[in-house]
Amino acid sequence: MWAAVSVAVAVGIATLLVVLYSILTWNYSYWKKKGVPHIPPTLPNGNVKELMQQKLPVSLMFEKLYKELQGHRFGGVYRGFTPILLLREPELIKHFLTKDFMHFHDRNQPVDEKKDPLGLNLFSLHGPLWRKLRMKLTPTFTSGKMKMMYSLITDCAKEMVDFLDEPANKGESIDIKELIGHFSTDIIGSCAFGTQFNSFKDPNSGFRMFGRSISPSSNSDGHKHHIFQTCFPILKIMSEFYSLLSLKKKPYFGDMFIKMVTDVIEYREKNGIERKDFLQMLIKLKNKGKVESDELASKDDDHLKNLDKFVTKGHDGDLEMTDNLLVAQCFVFFLAGYETSSSVVSFCLHELAVNPEIQRRLRAEVDSALEENDGKLTYDVIQSMKYMDQTIYETLRKYPSVSNLERLCTKEYVIPHTDVTVEKGTLVMIPAYALHHDPDYFPDPEKFDPERFNQDNKNSFPQYAYLPFGEGPRICIGMRFGLMQVKVGLATLLSKYEFSISEKSSVPLILDPAAVLTAAKGSIWLKISPRKS
Numbered sequence: 001m002w003a004a005v006s007v008a009v010a011v012g013i014a015t016l017l018v019v020l021y022s023i024l025t026w027n028y029s030y031w032k033k034k035g036v037p038h039i040p041p042t043l044p045n046g047n048v049k050e051l052m053q054q055k056l057p058v059s060l061m062f063e064k065l066y067k068e069l070q071g072h073r074f075g076g077v078y079r080g081f082t083p084i085l086l087l088r089e090p091e092l093i094k095h096f097l098t099k100d101f102m103h104f105h106d107r108n109q110p111v112d113e114k115k116d117p118l119g120l121n122l123f124s125l126h127g128p129l130w131r132k133l134r135m136k137l138t139p140t141f142t143s144g145k146m147k148m149m150y151s152l153i154t155d156c157a158k159e160m161v162d163f164l165d166e167p168a169n170k171g172e173s174i175d176i177k178e179l180i181g182h183f184s185t186d187i188i189g190s191c192a193f194g195t196q197f198n199s200f201k202d203p204n205s206g207f208r209m210f211g212r213s214i215s216p217s218s219n220s221d222g223h224k225h226h227i228f229q230t231c232f233p234i235l236k237i238m239s240e241f242y243s244l245l246s247l248k249k250k251p252y253f254g255d256m257f258i259k260m261v262t263d264v265i266e267y268r269e270k271n272g273i274e275r276k277d278f279l280q281m282l283i284k285l286k287n288k289g290k291v292e293s294d295e296l297a298s299k300d301d302d303h304l305k306n307l308d309k310f311v312t313k314g315h316d317g318d319l320e321m322t323d324n325l326l327v328a329q330c331f332v333f334f335l336a337g338y339e340t341s342s343s344v345v346s347f348c349l350h351e352l353a354v355n356p357e358i359q360r361r362l363r364a365e366v367d368s369a370l371e372e373n374d375g376k377l378t379y380d381v382i383q384s385m386k387y388m389d390q391t392i393y394e395t396l397r398k399y400p401s402v403s404n405l406e407r408l409c410t411k412e413y414v415i416p417h418t419d420v421t422v423e424k425g426t427l428v429m430i431p432a433y434a435l436h437h438d439p440d441y442f443p444d445p446e447k448f449d450p451e452r453f454n455q456d457n458k459n460s461f462p463q464y465a466y467l468p469f470g471e472g473p474r475i476c477i478g479m480r481f482g483l484m485q486v487k488v489g490l491a492t493l494l495s496k497y498e499f500s501i502s503e504k505s506s507v508p509l510i511l512d513p514a515a516v517l518t519a520a521k522g523s524i525w526l527k528i529s530p531r532k533s
């Protein structure tokens with residue numbers, strides 16, 4: 001009798017396991033059924049085991065998958081149980097990002113205005129609301145508006161130099177990530193929030209602490225959470241259910257920003273104060289409905305144009321700039337602009353220390369530009385430095401802050417020259433880091449070589465194989481702002497100091513497997529000294 005019961009229990013458990021296995025792996029035949037080249041997944045991580053185990057950062061994880069799909073224009077992979085279409089061929093990427101943008105106009109970012117009003121930012125918004133907001137914000141990012149905010153950035157650079165005099169005179173090793181973090185925080189405070197954050201004098205202010213907390217490398221638990229939830233959406237549902245049950249309401253991190261911005265607006269409006277910053281332009285959008293689009297005809301502004309023809313029309317009617325919408329756009333400087341811009345300066349200084357000849361040549365360019373302009377580092381002087389551009393482009397090639405671009409299929413789509421249909425809701429990934437390190441496009445990819453971007457070489461790789469700011473109508477709107485702050489930071493530092501490798505430096509740099517964006521593991525340490533001549 002007991003033997004019969006044991007057999008029945010064993011059969012029951014085995015059946016349950018088989019059913020559970022079939023349910024879990026059911027989706028794993030998704031790409032096979034579609035006839036899409038794919039990498040066989042394994043339970044429970046799909047194809048991203050090393051990412052889940054934090055052995056590889058996102059950049060290198062997707063580079064590995066990109067290499068495994070060599071010979072194919074695209075392929076199917078699984079992040080946990082989620083099927084992802086991975087694009088490989090630059091010409092095909094052009095279709096998804098630009099030509100057929102109407103099928104892929106969103107990112108995979110959930111927006112819940114009630115729980116997270118700051119989620120109403122341009123990066124996360126979807127469809128018609130994104131389109132209307134992008135059109136409203138475009139005139140606030142033109143080169144004319146950059147010029148207007150330029151002096152706010154040079155003021156922050158002066159604070160940085162004052163702070164550095166002492167460690168430079170002592171020839172100390174400094175934590176470059178921390179230094180540039182102060183610089184970026186002050187710029188965001190001044191331009192986006194209309195407030196002096198004074199990070200160099202008060203490195204533990206609430207805002208500096210916030211910047212540190214969103215910095216990918218200091219937030220590994222948060223990132224682990226994020227990776228698990230994107231791989232296994234059920235965990236997200238459970239976590240939301242749990243927070244609904246929880247009696248104690250968690251404080252909302254955005255309250256600090258919402259209060260600060262509304263206080264500054266109230267103060268300016270009461271006292272009739274206007275300042276030449278981004279916040280002032282948003283106040284104008286709120287009160288007058290638009291900001292004059294000055295000279296969008298400039299070649300520099302190409303990336304801001306031609307939005308209309310790609311995006312579905314039919315959702316007309318103006319967009320009201322509510323207080324929540326306004327604060328969320330100030331916050332986007334922290335969300336999309338803080339770590340990206342800071343990491344470019346930090347990685348670049350590291351490479352300049354490792355390659356003293358490139359540092360010497362760049363400093364010589366800064367010196368001669370200053371000499372020709374009475375020692376003034378004006379907006380036009382910054383724009384005229386060609387070798388500076390080449391060095392920054394090479395930094396962004398080797399260390400693209402956003403290692404994978406993401407799009408969500410919003411309307412069924414047939415991949416050109418195939419009979420493969422991409423279903424609505426499919427997640428599409430463009431592996432920018434892998435493309436930037438593909439020797440077919442960038443020979444000897446680990447070598448730091450600004451000559452790849454000189455006049456003769458800059459057209460030697462396909463346009464869509466180099467994507468540091470993305471492409472198409474959802475290209476980075478803050479590109480000019482980011483580049484301006486990077487150039488001011490580098491030119492100011494190089495005109496005063498020399499940077500070299502110290503005993504604390506890590507060469508080569510190791511990428512942080514716990515970071516969402518491309519970041520060095522730990523700090524970037526460099527020796528700083530006053531320049532010799």
Ligand code: HEM
Nearest residue numbers: 122123336337340341402468469470471474475476478482
């Ligand atoms: C050097 C610094 C920066 C880099 C490397 C960078 C890179 C990127 C990349 C790769 C994207 C995704 C584009 C795509 O999906 O096609 C993006 C989007 C975006 N970036 Fe930046 N970014 C930088 C600075 C900034 C700054 C300073 C801001 C300030 C506002 C900013 C705001 C945004 C916004 C709002 C989006 C979303 C645009 C949209 O969806 O319409 N970025 N950025």
